[in-house]
Amino acid sequence: MKNNVFGNLMDWGTVLETLERVSRTGELGYCQDELVRLLRFDQNWRLREAAIEVLPNVENPGLDLAQELLLLIKRRDLYYDIRILATDSFEKIAHAMVKNPDIDKDSLQAFFSAAIKDLNTLLSSPEPPIFYTALQQCAGHIKEIASDL
Numbered sequence: 770m771k772n773n774v775f776g777n778l779m780d781w782g783t784v785l786e787t788l789e790r791v792s793r794t795g796e797l798g799y800c801q802d803e804l805v806r807l808l809r810f811d812q813n814w815r816l817r818e819a820a821i822e823v824l825p826n827v828e829n830p831g832l833d834l835a836q837e838l839l840l841l842i843k844r845r846d847l848y849y850d851i852r853i854l855a856t857d858s859f860e861k862i863a864h865a866m867v868k869n870p871d872i873d874k875d876s877l878q879a880f881f882s883a884a885i886k887d888l889n890t891l892l893s894s895p896e897p898p899i900f901y902t903a904l905q906q907c908a909g910h911i912k913e914i915a916s917d918l
Contacts, residue, residue, distance in 0.1 A: 774803045781813050788819055798828035808837045814851070817841075821854050825861035829869040832880055835862055839884055842907075843891065849900045856907040859884075863914050874918055881915035 774791065775784045788807070791797055797804065804827070807820035821841075827834065841847065841855040863881070866872060888908040896904065 772802065774800050775807065778807070778810050778813065778816060781816055784816055785819055788816075788823060792823045792826055795826075795828070797823060797826055798830070801827065801831055801834045805833055805837045808841060814848075818851060818854065821851070821858050824858040825865075827862060827865065829871060830862040830865050831869070832866075832872060832876065835859065835866060835880065835884075838862070839887060842904075843887060849897060853900055853903045856903040860907050860910045863911055867914060867918065878915060878918050881911055881918070885911055885915065 775787050778784055784807070791800055804820055804824065807816050810816055821838070824830070824834070824838065838855050838859045842852050842859060844852070866877060885908060888904055888911065892901065892904050892908065
């Protein structure tokens with residue numbers, strides 16, 4: 770994995786340009802640790818949204834990246850639009866994770882089982898209808914993917 774590809778995250782304009790360039794050149798798969806860093810960066814919502822939007826373009830996404838997305842979905846302190854965006858990306862990278870030869874199928878099955886449990890926990894709590902629908906759709910897709918392993 771490349772380290773510090775995006776540099777100082779406080780310089781968000783440059784970070785967004787770099788993210789676009791890396792996405793366009795197909796190098797996102799090599800920057801997964803850095804993408805996790807963007808997802809964890811709480812000081813700029815634009816960076817987090819931009820990172821989530823490019824995640825479906827990551828080749829061979831790993832468990833760390835998917836776990837970070839799941840954490841965003843579960844974070845009650847974030848606004849619903851970002852959590853809904855995260856559910857959509859989570860579904861998409863889940864499909865790609867199945868094709869990743871570097872992930873052990875048993876580990877992937879365990880991860881998906883834990884993710885389904887987390888999504889079901891969210892579904893059992895009161896949520897706005899638009900987020901609830903996104904959670905239902907995401908949980909359904911993950912169950913389907915997990916059953917095909």
